[in-house]
Amino acid sequence: MVVKKSSFPNTVTIQPIGVIHSCFTEKFGIPRQPGMVPAAIARMELLPPCNREEMVRGLQQFSHIWVHFLFHQTVSEGWKPTVRPPWLGGQKRVGVFASRSPHRPNHMGLSVVKLEAIVKEKDTLFLDLSGIDFLDQTPVLDIKPYIPYSDCLESACCGYAKGLQPEVLVTFTAEALAFCSSYQGETGRNIVQLIKEMIRHDPRPASQKKNKSRFGMLLWDVNIRWCVEAEGFRVEECAKVQVNGVHSHTGNSSRKTSK
Numbered sequence: 001m002v003v004k005k006s007s008f009p010n011t012v013t014i015q016p017i018g019v020i021h022s023c024f025t026e027k028f029g030i031p032r033q034p035g036m037v038p039a040a041i042a043r044m045e046l047l048p049p050c051n052r053e054e055m056v057r058g059l060q061q062f063s064h065i066w067v068h069f070l071f072h073q074t075v076s077e078g079w080k081p082t083v084r085p086p087w088l089g090g091q092k093r094v095g096v097f098a099s100r101s102p103h104r105p106n107h108m109g110l111s112v113v114k115l116e117a118i119v120k121e122k123d124t125l126f127l128d129l130s131g132i133d134f135l136d137q138t139p140v141l142d143i144k145p146y147i148p149y150s151d152c153l154e155s156a157c158c159g160y161a162k163g164l165q166p167e168v169l170v171t172f173t174a175e176a177l178a179f180c181s182s183y184q185g186e187t188g189r190n191i192v193q194l195i196k197e198m199i200r201h202d203p204r205p206a207s208q209k210k211n212k213s214r215f216g217m218l219l220w221d222v223n224i225r226w227c228v229e230a231e232g233f234r235v236e237e238c239a240k241v242q243v244n245g246v247h248s249h250t251g252n253s254s255r256k257t258s259k
Contacts, residue, residue, distance in 0.1 A: 017050040018127075018140035020069070023194065025136045027073065029203040029217035032086060033100075034111035035131045036201055039194040041116075042134055044127040044143075051125040060118050064146035065127075069109045070139040071102035079105045087161045090206030094160070112146050167200040169232030176224075179238040183222060191238075194219060199226060199233045 022042040024030045031037045044067075046055075059065070082093040083101040096104055116128040127143075172180070172192070180192045204215065214227045218241065225237040 014141055016047060016070070016139035016141060017143070018044050018046045020044055020132075020134040020136065020138040020140060022132060022134045022136040022138065023189075023220050024132075024134065024218075025220065026218045027135060029198055029219075030135060031133045031198065031201065031203075034113050034133045036133070037194065037197040038114075038131050039190060039197045040130065040132050042113075042129045042132045043119075044129060044140060046125045046127070051123075053120065053125060056118055056125065056127070059115070059127075059143075059145060062115060062145040062147075064112050065115050065129075066144040066146055066151075067111050067113060067129075067134075067140060068142040068144075069111070069134065070141060071104070071107040071109050072137070072139055073135060074102040075107050077103065079103050079107070084206075085160070086206050089209075098159070108141065112151070168202065170196045170199045170235065171229075171232065172235045173237070176235045176238045183238070187220075189220065191219060191222060195224060195226075195235055195238075199235070202233075 020042050021044075023040055031040060045051075079096065080101070080103045081096055083096050083099050083103060084090045084093055085099045085101065088094070100109075102109065111133055113132050114130045116130050119126040119128060172195075177192070180195070183189065183191055198217075198219075202209075203217070208215075214225055214236070216223060216225050218224070221241050223239050223241050224235060226233050226235045
């Protein structure tokens, strides 16, 4: 076989076509794969010149879409030739191309998510999505319809990624449950369901699996504190994040409250 010398340029410029407005405003707790948390929602805002209605004509006929995106918060960290995937307990290394690590040469990600609706508001075009695994403000590089007969391969094997771990019980204190009920009444967001679906898959890093301390994560503008119990996890406290005394819809909270 004769291999021809490539003639394409060494660099390629890619312009984002959209941006994600996600319930995940920090990296800790984001599902490791799309579809694991059906209650996780986001709105994709299409940016000019890709916010034209004719560009999504016919897309509403598909239940799911592929989203190509940029791991924007890892670009400054560079890439690594080998990584420690969570499936192997964070102890064994594999090649970066044998993983879904964000520390890739081009920092590109690919997720299949459910398309809930296409919404036009004034001059802005949005795609409402669920089952997402995107960090808020993620740049979108491309979208394509998901086609089951070609994209779902029954004969495929999953290597060292053996499947989901058994789900565990998630309980709430009365105070946390009351807050979530009030929050849903104010915003329409079913945060109880989202918290349950996230925590029951155990979002702790592999290095923290034996840690029995309290953990924290941020969903929208709510800081959630939860702890490990013998039979599962308990959500102890939920509270809105405040920045300089003002409730914020972004911001950060500590990913782990104690070591």
